[in-house]
Amino acid sequence: MEEHVGPSTHNNSKLPPTASIPLPVITSIDALTSADVRAARTSMVGTTTPDINTGALAAPSTTVVVDRNKVNLESHQLVWLDANVNNSEHEDTTVTLAGLRKIIDYTKLFDNISECKEYLKSTENGSTFLVTSGSFGQTFVPEIHEVEIIYKIYVYCGNKEFHQKWASKYSKTKNRIHIKLDELLNDLTNDVREYLKSEIAGTIMNLSGKEDQTTDVFCSWWTHTFDLLCCLPYPMDCHQKLVDTLKSYYEGKENEMKVIREFEISYEPKHAIWWYTRPTFFYAILNRSLRQHNIELIFLFGFYIKDVYYQLKDEHEKLKLKHLKEPKIKLYRGQLMAMNEIKKLKEIDGPNYIVNSCLLSTSLNRSVSLEFLKSAEKSEGLEHVFFEIDIDTRKLARPYGNISHLSYVTAEAEILFMIGVIFRITKGNVTYNNDDKVWIIKCSSSFDSILDFESAFSTGSQRRILKNSINKFWHNSTKMPTRKSEDVNMLFNELIKLFPLEEDWILSYKLCCLADIDMWHEKSTSALSQYDEAINIWLNYLKDDELNCSIDIGEIHKDIGTVYQIYTDDTNRAEEHYKMSFSYLQSAIERSTTEQEKIDILVKLISIVIECELYESLDKYDDALIYYEKAFEAAVKSKDSRWIEIACDNMIETYIKHKNDYQSALKYQLIRHEHILKDNTPQIWDDIDETSCKKAEIADSHIRLAESYILLDQYDLVKLHLTTAKELYEESGKDGRRHLSRTTEKLADIEAKLKEYGLAHEHFNMALKLHQDLLREYEGKLNNEAANSTGKEYHPWANAD
Known part of the structure; x- marks a missing residue:
């Protein structure tokens, strides 16, 4: 495809409006000098993102040199x-x-x-x-x-x-x-x-970012990396760094150089999606770096990815308003997929999740999508796959929106999803359509942890925003056993390149991330060494109110305490560091500048008390209850039901197991039940599976209440809650039958205690039949797995030599 320079020369596309700016009189964009380009860009820079001047954080612009003899930027x-x-x-x-x-x-x-x-x-x-x-x-x-x-x-x-x-x-x-x-x-x-x-x-792209694999890990480390990229307060020279790098790579290729010069002079955040949909090498490089998880390139495109995020966020709000009366939408996407991946999805037993680690394009038009898929030529080992995606605009989600009016290519009803959106596939929803000769995969939008980093950069100075964003990344993503030290090193090296004036304290986060990895691998000595080094760095910033590093010092002391408690069995040192952690975090609350920051610190305080369980391990149960009560109060202030429930769980267990105070345990069991009911309130957009899960969650809470009333010998209330739980398990469908059988058996026991022998006999028989049915199904499943077992995998290179 021939590339034209300047939007006005392309007649078949919707073009971004041209800014009115004073430019030198020229006959061709090639005549512009670098100084002219920079001057022109300075005159026309606009923003759709929070207005943050990051000049103070930036270093002189440097070109990222890419050796084209060794590195292929394209797909x-x-x-x-x-x-x-x-x-x-x-x-x-x-x-x-x-x-x-x-x-x-x-x-x-x-x-x-x-x-x-x-x-x-x-x-x-x-x-x-x-x-x-x-x-x-x-x-x-x-x-x-x-x-x-x-x-x-x-x-x-x-x-x-x-x-x-x-x-x-x-x-x-x-x-x-x-x-x-x-x-x-x-x-x-x-x-x-x-x-x-x-x-x-998108017919040769996949959802996971791996060339041969579409399924991916739920809430992956890679997704959190993009959360960080969408929040960083980028230095003003980021655009020029990308331009200079592309110029270096494509030197001698005139068509590409024309596009680069156009991007250099005319790019604005409000045109991010227009550039993404334009069929140039720019699109290809971005998608290749996304699929290959190329951290260096992704950071080079970081400011641009953030611009796309904000455009999609705006379009997402418009889409939700448009579909207030009809919030359910069906979308379509055709792509090529490896047969082994289709087989994995087809054989799932129960719900499975896929996470798109690229920008994902879909359409409202089924016939257009299907015809285009059929026109895509298959290569060896790949199959035509047609996704039918059910979306409910009322659900919380990472942004997606109709980009037709923003796109370079004239297209009707194209819906673009941001990186990190989660889709849910249930059993039986992968089938082959003989008429169309394609695989049909039906999926739906799932519960999605929306980008919670935004609270980190909504207010405050640029340093505070940068620091809060990196802290969120550390807290959310690196406490995972799947990340690699080389990825951590690469990511933080890129952060330091972006913000060299903040190198010291950014390095402390890198040390903490590497220490976390050592903890997962039970390398306690190395972990403690890196945590200590990180604290020593932060101690130099204690008087820096802008950073409020008491938060970070408190978190690191908690991690050190965990190492001593779990890996070295030194409870005295553990207690010492947990107390220091609590002290630093309480100090941080006093110095916090926003309500959101205070809530975040409260959550960290709760986690220290709940996760460490130090006083219980020391048999200091009165001290444990004092700290659990503090955690409960903090959880209530944070309005986070999840932490309220966890705090209640700890107090209930302590009161029952170690204090024999069943009445106090019941008090917190009732509080917990109240929040379970609130969190699982039926919503009109819930699908069958979500409704079943909510009913099962409420049923579990009724079982716990029944167990509390057993300890208090209040059998009428025991029967009431068991009966309610039984009805909820019955309504929750096939997946709740195991719980139903056990609950029915417990109900029969209580009815026998209450001398209701007829009901007890009926429920014992019902429980027995459920147990027998489940056992037959389990045996049948084992027989099927044995019959379907396969031989060795074939490796193409095995005989290559």
Whole structure:
């Protein structure tokens, strides 16, 4: 596709309005000097995000140098294998790197099979267009045909009839045998054009960010990384850093350089989605970095991702208002997916979740989406998959919205989802449609932890906003066993590049994250060393009211106490650090400047008391109850039902197990029950599964109340709550039958105590039948699993040597 410079030259797109700015009189954008561009941009910069001047945090602009010989910024590459590829004596077969880069920017030339094979082995992601000579191909194609990264293979030879015989056996080489160079290059160009069309439409993207895998971890570390990116107060030079890096990478490619210069002068936050939907290398680089979890590139695009987030947030609010009367929407998306991933989703037993780690495009128009999917050419191992997505606009969610009026491409009703949206798939919702020859996957929007970082940067100085954002990231994301130390190092290195003047205290967060990883791996000595180093850094900032680092020192002391309590069994040192943690956090409340910050600190105080359980481990139950009561009061102030319930749980357990005070335990059991009822209030947008879960949650609470009344010998109330629980489990459906059988059995026991023998006999029989049914189902499931067990996995490279 030919790229035009300047919005006014493209007649088939909806263009961003041009700002009215004083510019030098020029005949071409190429005539602008760097100084002109910077001056023009300064005149036209606008914002849709909070107005934060980050100049004080910034360092002089530096270009991120990308070695194009080692790094491919795009989603595809060309590999050319021919003994004569570097031989200028064969003019009729000679190709130039410059010429091939006009078709595919990232091109590698090889004149022997072994080096080519090693290179392909080292290529983990993306799609490869492979051109091979006939003599090499006859040996090489059978070895590498099944490798997933190989997208299409072209055979360039002198005897088409001979090579057609063996090449026709392989789907990736079929009908791609050429004896004329210009015909091969024309074929390659057309295939690349179709590939890029499919990529732009999302048919070769996936939800997880991994090239061969669509399912992903619920609430992943990667999602929290994007939460951070959407909150950082970016320095003013971030735009120019991205431009300079792209200029360095695409030096010598005039079409790309024109687009970069246009982006340099005309980009504004309100045009973020317009640039995302424009079919250029810009889109391809962003999506590749998202799919590959390339932290360095993602941070380079960080300011832009934040702009997209805010545009989608605005459109999300508009969409909700538009659908107040009809809040349920059905969306459609076609894409290619690996068969092994389809099989995983098809075989799920119960609900499963997928998290999109890229921006996800969908449509309100089913027929258009389906027809486009059918037009997408399948490669080996991939299947056509059609998603039918049910959305309820009343649910809390990360932003999504109708971007048709913001898009570069004229499209009706395109709905774009922000990174991190969670979708839910239930059993039986993955089927094959023989009429359309596609797999149908039905899913729905799930409970979604909306971006809670916004409270961190809604008010305060830029340093306070930066610090609160990183603290939120540490608190939310790194207490997970799945993250890697190299990812943590890379992420914080990028943060320090962005904000070099704050390097010291940013480094303290990095040390804490690495210490957390050591804790997961039970490396207590290393963890304690890094926590101590982090505290020593923060102690230098105790008088810095802008940072209020008492919060961080308190959290680190809590983590140190946990190491001593769990990993070294030194309860005295643990108690010492827990007390210091509590003291620092109480001090931080006094210095906090916003209500939200006070609530966040209260939650941290609660977690110290609840999670550590120190006094119980020391058999100091009166002290434990004093601190649990403080945690309960803090939880009530925070208005966080989750923490209120947890605080109640701890007091209930202590009163029952260690104080034999059943009346006090009942008091907190009733408070807990009140919040369970509140949290599980039926909503009109709840689907069947959500309704069932809520009923089961309330039933569980009634069971707990019944157990409390048993301790007080109040059997009439025991029967009342067990009966209510039984009815709720019956309404919750098939998944609640195990609880139903146990509850029915307990109810029969109580009825026997109350000498209601007829009811007791009836309920005993009912419980017995439920137990028998569950046992038969379990045995049947085991037999099915044994019958469906598979053999060894096939690895394409196993026989490559």
